[in-house]
Amino acid sequence: MPATVIVGAQWGDEGKGKIVDLLAQESDLVCRYQGGPNAGHTIVVDGETYKIRAIPSGIVAGVASAIGAGCVVDPAVLIEELDDLEARGHRTDGLVFVSGNAHLIMPWHVALDGARERRLGNLQIGTTRRGIGPAYADKATRIGIRVQDLLDPKILREKVELAAGEKNVWLERVYGIEPFDAEDVVAQTLAHAERLAPYVEDTSLLVDRALRDGRDVLFEGAQGTLLDLDHGTYPFVTSSSPIAAGAAVSFGIGPQRIDEVVGVSKAYVTRVGEGPFPSEITGPAQDRVRELGGEFGTVTGRERRCGWLDLVALRFAVRVNGITSLALTKVDVLSDFDEIPVCVRYRLPDGEETEDFPAHQSDFHHCEPVFETLPGWLEELAGPALPPAAADYVAFVAGSLDVPVTLVGTGASRDAVLALQP
Structure with missing residues (x-):
């Protein structure tokens, strides 16, 4: 189908x-x-590992890739990624496009992100301290600096001076951090501008023309459904909307133009940072899953918290995204277990059990998982078909959600994926 959204479930x-x-x-x-x-x-492609942070993953396959208005862009990180891809033989000119309406992550955003987390102490959100939240906050309060501002030095200077004046007050008086010199920031940002200018594009028009021409457009989000700013486990969420509807907003297209939504879920669950996690594994099995799955952050290297598959949360993701099919990844990681628990319901504080995700945060924070245990398969996932117990596990997930599982991840490499008939 022409327009497909890939969303973390x-x-x-x-x-x-x-x-x-x-x-x-x-x-x-x-x-x-x-x-x-x-x-x-x-x-992982042909034994070579790519850790993509800013540019859409399609660039590794040599496909035109666009960064939408709903993203925030750290110019230094983007340039580093462009340089690295080109050094490894990947073309970026004429293939990478950045919305002029996307907002820039400025140096004070990174400083404020770290300072706020330190100040919160035990109440910290668990951000990666990359300046994401503060950049989105400035966007909402309408003092943000956009990618298109890189193309006009006069406007850029005015916006930097305005923002720096406000942020320096916070940095000095609240957090005791050295202020930023506006002139230094302008000079640094203009240097980035020269490198990034050829990539700035009207990505809404780009996508509209592609869809009108009947071309296949793939939308990818970062993070996942339960980290959505509006629908996730607030306040332990990200600062934007990872759910599928965010694709239409970011690229300025009508929601009716999205044809398919592919939800991506691990065969178990991981979570980074703070916040409630009903199906979190207790005891040494957590370390076992973490090591087998390589569950460490791509950017930060932080250990991910690991849990058994949570069908209550996954059912919620199916609902809020309109998921039409599911890709179940890292099924191979469970090959080391003779029994595999799956969370099928929550037990609420009043003793009631539910298959639906709680609407009230207090219920979610204090609920207990109700597990059903499935048999493991204790063999490698090799060949064109899954072992019977693994196939039963996949079928159990699909049947519980009433959504077909069409892709199954059986290893780390690009080709370690089985396509299943819906």
């Missing part, structure tokens, strides 16, 4: 990059619709 880190890379090979344009360089996608 958990707390991020589901393996979206691999699925995007796979589907990008049959697409004409890949579009990143939210987030910033705190969220990395890891792709």
Whole structure:
């Protein structure tokens, strides 16, 4: 179908990059619709590992890639990524496009992000301290600096001086941090402007023309559904909208133009940072899953918290995204377990059990998982078919959600994916 959204169905880190890379090979344009360089996608191609942070994952497959207005861009990180891709033989000119309406992450955003987390102490959100939240906050208060401002030195200078004046008050008086010199920031940003200017594009028009021409457009988000600013486990969320509807907003197209929504979920669950996590594994099994799955942050290297698959949360993701099919990744990681618990319901504080995600945060924070245990398969996932117990596990997930599982991840490499008939 012409327009497909790839959305994380958990707390991020589901393996979206691999699925995007796979589907990008049959697409004409890949579009990143939210987030910033705190969220990395890891792709393994011919034994070579790519850790993509800013540019859509499709670039590794040589497909035109666009960064939408709903993203925030750290110019230094983007330039570093462009340089690295070109050094490894990947063309970027004429293939990478950045919305002029996307907002820039400025040096004070990074400083404020770290300072706020330190000040919060035990109440910290668990951000990656890359300046993402403060950049989105400035966007909402209408003092943000946009990518298109790089193209007009006069406007850029005026905006930097305005923003620096306000941010320096906070940095000095609240957090005791050295202020930024506006002239230094302007000079540094103008240096970035020269490198990035050729990539600035009207990405809304770009996508509209592609869809009108009947071309295949793939939209990818960062993070995952449960980190959505409006629908996630607030306040332990990101600062944008990873859900599928965010693709239409970011690229300025009507929601009716989205044809398919592919949800990506691990065969278990991971979460980075703070916040409630009902199906979190207790005891040594957590370390076992973490090591087998390589569950460490692409960008930060932080250990990810690991849990058994949570069908209550996954059912919620199916609902709020309109997921039409599911890609179940890292099924191979569970090959080391003779029994595999799956969370099928929550037990609420009043003793009631529910298959629906709680609407009230207090219920979610204090609920207990109700598990059903499935048999493991204790064998490698090799060949064109899954072992019977693994196939039963996949069928159990699909049947519980009433959504077909069409892709199954059986290893780290690009080709370690089985396509299933819906």
